[in-house]
Amino acid sequence: MNKYLLSAGAFLVLGTSAAFAHITLETQEAAVGSTYKAILRVPHGCDGKATIALRVQIPEGVIAVKPMPKPGWTLQVKKGKYDKSYQLYGQAVTDGVKEVDWSGGSLPDEFYDEFVFRATLTADLPVGQKLYFPVVQECDGAADRWIEIPAAGQDEDALESPAPGIKLLPKK
Template sequence: MNKYLLSAGALFVGTSAALAHISLETQEAAVGSTYKAVLRVPHGCEGKPTTALRVQIPEGVISVKPMPKPGWTLQTKQGRYEKSYQLYGEAVTSGVKEVDWSGGSLPDEFYDEFVFRASLAADLPAGETLYFPVVQECEGAAERWIEIPAAGQDEDALENPAPGLKLLPKK
């Protein structure tokens, strides 16, 4: 067999698992900046269409504004932050803790994106990764993309990884 075909086959197998989970389009952002989170949904659950998507917002991600999707109901769940953050010179102590899109139908054979905008607090630790646990609901099934790696654990070892955002130093 041709060595190039073997390499291409290995590349396809290696990337197909990585493409199978919900991920963030932009996986790095500077602390203290505005961030546009684009959650990429590449498939349904066990062949069934996606009917809801819920994303938990990690601490330090503030001033969240989700983008409505035609045909979907959009709701947010509010809550108190663990501490006070500064945003445009004002103290912010509560905000969106979860974003829920529901009531739509994204067939398994199609791909779509779910978007929200947020501010990344200036005191978040650069060099670390923030995780956005996501629950993808389908007709009679669900996928829980909620696994967060333990210290020193490789994200690729997780079966259902939460989408991650690497924090870069403030610009």
């Protein structure tokens, strides 16, 4: 009987480790009112298939987004209106990048890569809370949607497909 319990336990441990192999941000803390370099880490494809596109949604309060081009990939941004006006270098900013899309490349499942953008975290973001960047990872005929954001009081580790996020720190 113990032999079967140990086997089941080993299966559960191995099975759950795959769930933790999701897209994450390299730097998981940043001060409000600062510039943040987001490095999205892509550790695998979708069900063994190569990643061919990555889309990241930019949350409200993240402005002046500038993505880094990637050789072999097409880079596009989708712009739109912000919910409110923000100040950036003394100027009012009312619209900007709402989504960054890298596509047309190929990242085989057995390789790892990073996708980068720079942005300003506005000073009025809620210090002490997490800010999430939902990501859709497209592969040949498949997709992984890293878009789950925990509800108030919910443990982030309980999510199957968590969105990458950062903890917001006080302005320095």
